[in-house]
Amino acid sequence: MIEWLTTEVDLDNVPVHVGIIMDGNGRWANARGLHRTQGHAAGEPALFDVVHGALDLGVKWLTVYTFSTENWNRDEYEVEFLMQFNVDLLERRRDELNDLGVRVIFMGDLDDERVPNVLRDRIRDAEDLTKDNTTMTMVFAFNYGGRVEIVEACQAIARGVADGSIDARDVTVDTIAEHLYLPDMPDPDLVIRTSGEQRTSNFLLWEAAYSEYVFTPVLWPDFDRHELARCIGEYQTRDRRFGRAVDGSLGDITE
Ligand code: IPE
Ligand code: IPE
Ligand code: MG
Numbered sequence: 303m304i305e306w307l308t309t310e311v312d313l314d315n316v317p318v319h320v321g322i323i324m325d326g327n328g329r330w331a332n333a334r335g336l337h338r339t340q341g342h343a344a345g346e347p348a349l350f351d352v353v354h355g356a357l358d359l360g361v362k363w364l365t366v367y368t369f370s371t372e373n374w375n376r377d378e379y380e381v382e383f384l385m386q387f388n389v390d391l392l393e394r395r396r397d398e399l400n401d402l403g404v405r406v407i408f409m410g411d412l413d414d415e416r417v418p419n420v421l422r423d424r425i426r427d428a429e430d431l432t433k434d435n436t437t438m439t440m441v442f443a444f445n446y447g448g449r450v451e452i453v454e455a456c457q458a459i460a461r462g463v464a465d466g467s468i469d470a471r472d473v474t475v476d477t478i479a480e481h482l483y484l485p486d487m488p489d490p491d492l493v494i495r496t497s498g499e500q501r502t503s504n505f506l507l508w509e510a511a512y513s514e515y516v517f518t519p520v521l522w523p524d525f526d527r528h529e530l531a532r533c534i535g536e537y538q539t540r541d542r543r544f545g546r547a548v549d550g551s552l553g554d555i556t557e
Pocket of ligand 2: 324325367369373499501503
């Protein structure tokens with residue numbers, strides 16, 4: 303029994319892994335005559351409300367898209383703000399996440415020289431502090447791009463082929479999956495995108511091959527645990543077929 307829950311959610315069928323493309327901060331700010339960066343700041347309470355909601359609902363993996371490999375195309379002020387915002391957020395919130403039993407992991411190209419050293423340090427602190435936690439894993443997809451992730455996996459496999467440790471004939475879907483950033487991460491069951499946009503924007507391209515997508519018009523700063531529960535309820539109405547025929551379709555010649 304979850305006391306805040308007002309929508310229908312089957313607690314026995316909660317997605318193990320939920321990915322969220324947190325979009326719409328800039329539009330939320332513009333609508334209020336604020337700077338785009340104030341929209342990002344307003345996204346923080348939304349994120350933490352969602353963390354609490356996900357914990358209550360029993361979600362085991364929560365991956366949030368915080369900065370894409372394409373977001374470097376924004377103006378310098380906004381990019382710098384986002385870098386510093388991540389530093390501040392980790393400093394202010396890591397103890398809270400730790401107390402909640404959340405394991406924090408960053409996924410993306412952290413070796414990129416454009417990523418400030420202080421952020422790399424804060425990431426390491428948060429990952430170290432929370433590494434033994436088991437209640438939920440929260441993955442920050444930061445300087446993340448699905449295409450680059452697959453390219454890096456291919457490069458690692460190519461090096462293996464070159465040095466003889468991998469036979470090219472043995473390269474399978476599993477070989478690629480084992481060379482992604484987080485080989486132990488289960489594929490997302492549900493990917494939510496806020497703000498009404500209906501595209502992946504390079505998020506979890508490989509891993510989300512069979513994810514259910516839920517698009518909501520809600521701008522990220524207005525998102526909360528209730529909207530998360532509503533999205534999970536929508537997910538639960540879907541029939542995940544993984545290529546199988548629809549149950550009960552006329553086509554079985556043995557009948
Ligand atoms: C998402 O909000 C946050 C990041 C991409 C970092 P946006 O900043 O993309 O907001 P819109 O899409 O401009 O409204
Ligand atoms: C995707 O949102 C990236 C994040 C939410 C971090 P964008 O706002 O960057 O995506 P596009 O450019 O509209 O596709
Ligand atoms: Mg956007």
